[in-house]
Amino acid sequence: MNTRPSPRTVSIGLAGLGNVGAGVVKNLERNRDLIIQRTGCDLRVRRVLVRDPARARDVALPAEALTQRWQDLVEDPQLQIVVELIGGTSTAYDLICAALRAGKVVVTGNKALLAERGQELFALAEQCGVPIFFEAAVAGGIPIIQVLQEGLVGNRILSIHGIINGTCNYILTRMAQAGLSYQEALGEAQQKGYAEADPTLDVSGWDAAHKAIILASLSYGFWIEQSCVRVQGIESIDPLDFKFAARLGYVIKLLSVIRADEQGLVEVRTEPTLLPQGHVLASVSGSYNAVLVNGDVVGETLFYGRGAGQDPTSSSVISDLCEAAMIQAGTLRHSGFVPHGLYGRSKPAGETLSCYYLRLQVDDVPGVLAQVAAQLGRLEIGISSVIQPEDLEDSSGCTPLVLMLDAAPLARMHEALRALEALPCVRAAPSWMRVERLQA
């Protein structure tokens, strides 16, 4: 079990208790034990900036933790980390600057602020000697910032192609697949919580463009000017264009493209784009995000996952919080294996459950299936389908019998295989494989 020193408590000031903020509080609580084991830190949200302290909320926080003054997060010397999830570019800017000056590590998911004033903010962070973490600013739960900063650090980035706005992708997917108009698809997205009441920032393409500016700046080492970025929204796409695109072999996606030419000129654009139907990005549908990075050493790599929403985005905020906490507590472990005593032990292979594919070579005589089914039934292994193709009989009068079997423990399946092989009507060792019934 755990033989480590007792965890260091790290105190967090959280600005914003909306969808993502509440997810951070909830998921920190849910996986507290695991996070303590992995980081050596006990992360505690002590102070929360909210607009309306009286509002009912589904996260449990003491009333005295709530405040309407952002300065409270900065002035409290107990707080070591400030998380900015209020959005916008005015109060958020003031808060982050003040927090950095007070020596607090900053975690933010504010893509608009970083795209507009990242250069200033990171210069200030450097000057104050405290980092800004911003994994949640791009592509929700996909750790693409870390991938660019660390995993691909030895690569010159040749290009990035991203579907990085789940709202637009949901709307375009519904227009393409269900033939909805833009207004109908938007209404549906709003109803399902994939689009805001005021969807302008998303559907105008600017949310994705802000993310593209951040990815491009990280890749190319200078802050991209917004004025050089081409941005086009999805509001005026005619349903007719989906039909013509399909006829030509394409789908329509809001695609962000970042690439450098041979002279080092960097192009950053976000706009509805025709993509070949067979391309991996063409199959990214609904509210999912995907980022395809082409590095000069690694080649093409793709990162895919939910791009928005309470849980995925809070996963990224918590990842940043863990690193920030380890820095503040001095428990930052460099790479290596971190054991923890929270999950049990290995499951013996014989106890693992699976569905199975089974192919037998059998005599082509009546009653064979009944004999096979009897052996399986005796071991309580269900049969979900049977194929006995008549066109595949070989010259010896032997035919394949293919069965799909319901879930059974591996040890029992082995027993069934022995029993089947012993049947006189079964000619050869059975051929069998696991079936993994993953959702498509």
Next chain:
Amino acid sequence: MNTRPSPRTVSIGLAGLGNVGAGVVKNLERNRDLIIQRTGCDLRVRRVLVRDPARARDVALPAEALTQRWQDLVEDPQLQIVVELIGGTSTAYDLICAALRAGKVVVTGNKALLAERGQELFALAEQCGVPIFFEAAVAGGIPIIQVLQEGLVGNRILSIHGIINGTCNYILTRMAQAGLSYQEALGEAQQKGYAEADPTLDVSGWDAAHKAIILASLSYGFWIEQSCVRVQGIESIDPLDFKFAARLGYVIKLLSVIRADEQGLVEVRTEPTLLPQGHVLASVSGSYNAVLVNGDVVGETLFYGRGAGQDPTSSSVISDLCEAAMIQAGTLRHSGFVPHGLYGRSKPAGETLSCYYLRLQVDDVPGVLAQVAAQLGRLEIGISSVIQPEDLEDSSGCTPLVLMLDAAPLARMHEALRALEALPCVRAAPSWMRVERLQA
């Protein structure tokens, strides 16, 4: 430009100058400037352990750098990092233990060694106070180790499904798509360099199983015992089974599955498995790898890229080397934006080149296409295809004319759009979008 202090030189001892080792030397050289800017470190390979110093090689290293004694890498006090790329579990084990005891950070890509003796090695690393990095041990260029250790640190891992052996995936892809026998597909893989002369470790499933053991151990916080892992190779799959699988709606992949049940029992398996045709893992073909991670907070995320080969694997080794170097040189910067002066500047949007999709509403009279083509020709914009669907004429006698245009700068496309809109035969503002001709 760059105003940072001059880089700290970090000296590396490299064990193994095979395919990946040579890639590390080559790619460190290729992106030296970029790595210096991003890490503050100048990484120099000073000593290289080789089997035969006399062999001709395509990487430029001074003859005196080569040695046949592994102890030379450990005893040289100048070397700060030891990279182990010799494989196997005997000399590699001795070398890593000695390097850790000598206080050198270790980077390794040795999955077999970690799967067998990871527990001991990480305990020794902890005791010696130096880390072991091993990104290259699993899934080549995909930074999956880092993702599990950092990006998803706040997640309880529910399951991992991985296609993590490129050799097997290439062979199975060819058997499925070209109807080859196992022996034919293996021969082709060997000829193309996707399989070794002795392919046993790959085709037996053990290479993938070693990787699965590492991923499972990282996810669940204890070292998985090899004896609890079910491993089945691909050698005995009958081409007939691909046909039946297809008829049932499945493909066959060598799939590694890691998952914990509700009692915390962890199942780790690698075996040929039927996967539904529509699932994202079913479309991972050839020598590519993919890892699908399901975390309790983030949901499903997928990481995809080349799983083996000189360049992808060296990308991961170099990523580890950069972190190791920053630790040894004391230049480890925590997250933030790292500017560098190596790439030029933003490309103005008007200069960016694209192909275009263009839909015009035109009068249904003769000569319309000629007028449109003349305007495009005047601006040197080529037409790659034209569709004028006769079934879509509306009641006003107006029909759509759809054109696919060759690459042109955006500014010139804007000029063409203005010219087309001014034509009397063009009824409404043209509808147009970019076309991204990505390879499928």
